[in-house]
Amino acid sequence: MTAPFFFHGLLLLVGLCCPLPITKTSYLYEELYEDPSIDHFQCRKVVLTICNVSITLFKEMAQRSGNGNILFSPIRVIAALSMLSLGAKGNLSKHILEALRLNKTGLPEAEIHKCFRYLLRALHKPEEFSPLKSGSSVFIHQGLTPENKFVEGVKDLYHSDVISINFTDSSRAKTQINNYMMEKSKKEIGDIVKNLESDTFLAVVNYIILNAKIISNYGCRFLKVKDYHLGYGMATKVPTIHTVDLNHLFRVEDLSSTVLVYSLLAGSFTTYFILPDIGKMKKVEQRLTYPHFRRMRRQLSLRMVDLETPELSLSETHDLESVMSLLGITYAFNGVTNSDSSSVMNDTLPKSLKVISKAMLTHEDKWSKPGKSICFKNDGSVDVGHVQFNRPFLIFIQDTKNDAPLFLGRVVNPKN
Template sequence: MKSSLYLCLLLLGLQVRGQHRSNLNDEQQEQKTLHFPEDHSQAEGENLAHVKIVSSNSDFAFRFYKQVREEGDNKNIFFSPLSISTAFAMLCLGAKSNTLNQLHKGLAFNLTEIEEQEIHEGFQHVLRLLNDPHQEFQLSMGNGLFIDDRLKLLQKFLDDVTNFYHSEPMYSNFQNSSEALKEINKYIETKTHGKIVDLLKGLDADTVMVLVNYIFFKGYWEKPFNNLSTRDYDFKLDDKNSVKVKMMHHSKVFNVHRDENLSCWVVEIPYKGTASALFILPDEGTMKQVEDALLEETLSNWMQSLKKRKIYLDLPKFSISGSYNVKSLFAKMGVTEVFSDQADLSGVAENTLLKVSKAIHKAMVDVSENGTEAAAATVIELVPLSAEIPPPPHITFDRPFLMIIAEKSTHSILFIGKIVNPAAKEE
């Protein structure tokens, strides 16, 4: 069959929510510190293929962030780099020739350092760890493959996407596009716990397959914010404008680093379990400097430099989302052929020439102190009267800042965000 049919790719990242849970003591907190990506190879039972993809996934995350930043001037940014890289790595199973080379390069995989098989084994290991039902936070990640009844997939591709990427193959009648659309949107709504509804507005007439990647994360702060301390505060959008936000407050011990070279504060706020949120507050006028320095090496240096110290912390509550045309962003990163008539996805289906027609990504984040649960209890803390030298720094996130959510056991960056306006309405 010579006519070019379309492969529609959908990518989803979802929700992070800080909720109330009981505090851990300082010794427990110290054990929970997220130091990555150093010393992966010493981790018990570590998967070598997984170790090899860590660096590439981090490189891709920051490259993609910088591309998004160029397009989203002065707007909130939030996306899941792991969701995007996982979906396109899965597509690599059916790609060949220059199409495959471009995908590998775009995803920051160097085949002189890692074999193609190891890429997929690495993602297989990450997915297995992230979907562990015994974790102390709620995290699920997976892939759905909606296939037109008329499309005959190659058995090897079907076996590989199922084995490596835990993909669920589902057959639909794409000739009845409205019904197929309803099935796909229902699947997305279910997998995202009702957070993303009717995301797809329509399907191209020639669509024969839709790939859905979803990631859902719900975390609980180890040291919850007391909602009784939350107050109205001015968040500076720029030199002249500000918005009112609900500012949460903490005066506890956190892992903190002051980066004098980049002129920013780095505060790690751990979730219960093996995930942490890293909040980066650039000094006024230094946001671009910090963003330009976002590299795996920078993140690793921050993590290794974190020290426990008491701080007065002010962090706004916020709920933001981001929607992205991955096709256009990838084109600017040199990945073009998979979207063109020159695409070689001959490893996907029998007798059908395919290309990717759409690739979209939507992610949401909701960060709060979970006031409803916290309001039912009263906590009184007594500390010795003493002259602290030096006094605890007061770190107030009252201007644009960055956020990175990472998972320790897989050394994975789950989400990256830039909060320019915490009060902005969700898209």
């Protein structure tokens, strides 16, 4: 499990926007959740801020985790902390938004929360519309009564469940939370909570899972077991997907990297793979900034690519309480009352806080060989690029509808 770190940086995930075929059911789903009071253009400021915060968080993780894997969901991490401001005491609500730099958007606090409702909506689509699974739950000590305003905000703006639980029996409470999250994730997540203090009064737990499948317009796919170079002279055998297809492939010279941009799952998500030259990973991590991604977008140009990517199975859990501490946030909750005295919660009440975010990503191919009749054959008239992702690389995935950053990470070992 990767430790949490302080963040306040710069990143914008921009990229290829591949329109999806619009079915009647998906259209009805979008209409059902459309809120005319939300200004989507203004919400792009919130997206930019989320991305700004993400890059420094990633850099801190990269610096402190050595050469290990990194994976987190910027939208889920920032949403969890922003949601806490709904129940914060006094001026702490504004302080939390300032710490997250959301105050830089120039939007009123209420509008910022509405934007999260809009951005998170795509993460909570029914399974028939999206292979992305995501959920969020707020567990409150049963001796406290949450205020209606807080409960309504958590449910409506952040698509979260609110559940009463007895935290005084920490072992039983941990089991209850883990069982609940396992049920919500359909058994894909187990033991998301590793430890829990008996004086906990509030636990926020969220997750995001993407089981990605590649798109192949030509049906040209092979699955082979090949060497993946971990560094320091070490290598491991991993299933490697070999495709020949149309993709965006180009160089970014000041990052000393080859960049691949392609779409997953019928174009609903755009994936960026950044492959640093040998020995240049640290340089890339230090230099990566928003202008790089803006220039990448201008470089997008489809070409035939002979591509080898490893199957991925990545999973990381982040405890976020330390992030709040590093941001200077000493959390005081004002969203509940003591059920015994109806007084606002005070220092005599339980005050340990638990905030957890889990990200899981798989990228695989279920087919062992391509269809013989449609596999692309180059007669020499087509310029075919070739790239092998057989050593550590960076990955990030965004929602093509609103540019929200879903995943950001570093792949050192594809099978962690």
